[in-house]
Amino acid sequence: MDPNQKRAKAVDRVDSVDTGAASSESTRMCPFPDEVLERVLSLIGSHKDRSSVSLVCKDWYNAERWSRRHVFIGNCYSVSPEIVAARFPRIRSVTLKGKPRFSDFNLVPEDWGADVHPWLSVFSTAYPFLEELRLKRMAVSDESLEFLATNFQGFKALSLLSCDGFSTDGLKAIATNCKNLTELDVQENGIDDLGGHWLSCFPESLSSLEILNFASLNSEVSFDALEKLVSRCKSLRVLKVNRNVSLDQLQKLLLQAPQLMELGTGTFMQELVSGPVTELKNTFSNCKHLVTLSGLWDATPLYLPVIYPACARLTFLNLSYATLRSIELANLLTHSKSLRRLWLLDTVGDKGLEAVGSCCPLLEELRVFPADPFDQEIFLGVTESGFVSVSRGCPKLRYVLYFCRQMTNAAVATIAQNCPDFTHFRLCIMNPGQPDYLTKEPMDEAFGAIVKTCTKLQRLAVSGLLTDRTFEYIGKYAKNLETLSVAFAGSSDLGMEYVLGGCPKLRKLEIRDCPFGNAALLSGLTKYESMRSLWMSACNVTMNGCRELAKEKPRLNVEVMKDEGSDDSQAHKVYVYRTVAGPRRDAPPFVLTL
C-alpha cells in the first residue's frame, strides 16, 4: 500500500510540497499516464469536486494540482498566498473572499484586514500570467490596483464586489494598463469616487471588453468615451452603466451594441424627450439577445413600456432601483413570462406580488427589498399575503430574499408546501423579535415548516420572535443546510447547541444579538474545523469561553474584536475560522487572536 495515499486532513495534504508530477512507477496506483489524468481532470470545474479528487491518492492529488486553473478561497485567512502558490503552480484565475459577511452591515470596523496586496505580491512571481481576479469583501487600495495592472501582462478580468479602500484612480490604472481587459465589474464597493475620468483612460486600441459594470459608481463618465468604447468592443455582452447615463444616451449605446445580453440602464426618465418613445422601443426590440435587465432608476409609466418588446426574452429582471407600484409592475410582467429571477422593491406591494404569481410561472428566484427600511412610521411594503401569492403561482421558487414587516406561521407553512424546492430561504421581518402578528406566537413553526418540507435547503436566514424550538427544528431537519444567519433570536444556549449538534453540512454560521453563551460556543468544539467560519456578536460569550475554545482547537483562529469602553471580560465580537496559515500577522490592535 502506498503510504502516501488518502490524506484526509487539509493540513497534511498541503504540507507535502512535491514538485514532481512523476512518481516512481513502482508505487503508481493509477493506471493512466500523468498527462492523460491531468487532461481528464482539467475538465472538472467545480472546486468542491476538485477537492474530492485530490483526496483519492497521491497521483491524483498531483495531477489535480497541476491541472487546476482556478482557485477559490472562501476565507482569505484560512490559507496563505505562499501555501496556495506552492500547491497550485498553474493558476490563471483566483476568487478571494475576505471580511465576514456582517461587514456589509457595518458590524466590522474599518482596517480589520483582508488586504489583497500580500496576495498580489506573491501572485506576481507565482502567477505572472494570472488572468482573472474576483474579490469579495477585500480591502483593495489604489496602489494594489496599479500593482495588478502593471505586473500581470495578460490580465483580463477584474471583479470587485463589496470591496473598499480604493478610488476611481485605481480604476484608471486598470483601464490604462490592461491591454487585454475583457471584464471590469465594480459592484457595491466602498469606493472614493473622484470622478468619471477613469473610463476615458481605456486606450483606443482596447476592443476586447466583454463585461463592463460601473452601475454603482456615482460620477458621470464621459459619454463620448463610453460610446466609442462600446462601439469598438464588438464582443461586449454585459453593459451596466450608472444613473448618470440618460435615456437618449442609452439609446445611442444600444444602437452600437445590439448584441448585448445583459443591460443595466441609467436613469429611465427624462424631462425633455428628444427622441420619441417609439424609437427607444424599437431599439429595445432590436436587442434580440437581451436576457438580463437592471438599472431602471426613476422608471415611470411613461418610459417603462419601451422595454416591453425585450421582456419576453428576459430571464432576469432587476427592478430593485425602480419604485414601481403594483399596477406598473403588473403591466410589465404580462410581457415577461420567461422570468427566472426577479428583484423588486416593496413599493409594488402585495398586489404587485399577486401579479408575479400570475405572470411568472417559471420564477426561481425572488428578492423583495424594502424601499424605506428605516422609516418606522410607514407601514407599507409587502406582507405575508404577497409572499403566499407568489408561492402559489411560482412552484419552482428556490431562492427567496424577502423583507417585510409582518408575517404569520400559517403563511410560511403554506409557502413551504407550495414551494418545496427552496435552496435559499432568507426571510427578514424587519422589526426584531416580532411574533406572528395574528396569533402572537413565536415564528418557530414557520421555520420549522421550511426545514421540514424543503429538504434541499442550503441557506437560511431567520427573523422574528424565535425560541430555541426554531433551532431544534433546524438542527433536526436541515440536513443540507450550509449557511445560517440568526439575529435577535433564541432563548438559551440550547438554541445554538441544537444547530451545532445537527446540521451536518453547516459551513457558515453568523449570529448577532442572541442569548448564546460559552456553553453554546463550546458545544461546537468538534464542528468548527469542518466549517468555514463562525461569527458571534452581541451574544453572551466571554473572553474565557473564547480562550477555552482557542486552547482546545489550535487549528482554529479565535479572534475577538474589542469594543471601546465595553466590559473587558465580554467577548463583543467573535470570529472563529479554520486555517492552515496560523494566526493572522496583520491583525489590527483591536483584533485579539487567542
Next chain:
Amino acid sequence: MNLRLNLKATELRLGLPGSRSPERNPELSLLSSSKIDENSHFPLFSPKSVVSRNKRGFAFSEGTLGSNTEAHIIQSSMAASVQESHCEANDTKQNHSNAANNSNTPPTKAQVVGWPPLRSSFRKNSMATITSKKVEGKSGASALFVKVSMDGAPYLRKVDLRAYSVYQELSCALEKMFSCFTIGEYGSHGNEKLSETKLKDLLHGSEYVLTYEDKDGDWMLVGDVPWEMFIGTCKRLRIMKSCDAIGLAPRAVEQSCNRK
C-alpha cells in the same frame, strides 16, 4: 354621546413617543377647540389593556444583551417601532413608550446598527430614489401617501391615494388592510357596483365610517366630494366608529345608528 368616554383610554393605539399624543401632534393642534374630542381619539397607549404573553426582551445596542428573561431598557426609537409590531411583544416597551410620552422626550432616531441587513450602498441608492420621486410632484409619477388609522387597530397604515381612481378601489384596499382588525364584517359586497354614497353603507355594515381630514383641518365623511377633489384635499384618513362620527354628516351617521 360623551366622546370623552374612558373607552378611549383602553383603545389600543400606539404611536411614536411624543408625536401621537394630542399636545404634540402638529396636525391636531390645527383643530379648533371645538374639535378637542378628536384628541381623545388619539389616546396614549395604555399598557394595562395589553395582555402580554411574552416578556422576552432584547437589547439593541451591541454588548448590552443580558439575561433573556429580563426586559431591557431599550432606546425609545424601538418604542416607535412598536407601532408596527403587536402589543403583546413586550410589555416593557410600552411602558417606556409611555414614559417617553409623559416626560415629553422627543423620539431618538438611533437605530440598531446593521439592521435591517441591507448593504449601505443599496440603501443610499434606494433612499435617493424615493426622495426624488416624492419631490417631483409630477402627476402620475409621484405617490400621494396619507396615513390611515382605524379606531381599535394597534398601528396605522399609509395608502397612496394616487394608486386609486375611484372610491371603490380605496374602500377595497382599506378593507383588505384592516380586515384583521374588524370584529364585524365588511362583507363581500364585491359584486355590487359601488357608488360614492354606498361606500358609507359598506362601512356602516361593520360599525365604522371612513372619514378624512381635509386641508382646513376639518373631519369629513369620505365620499361627499368627487374623487379628484377628494385626493387634492385629503390629508389623512381615519376609520372611525360610526357612533363617534357625530357632527360630520348627520344624515349618514343617523342611518348607521339606525342600522345597529
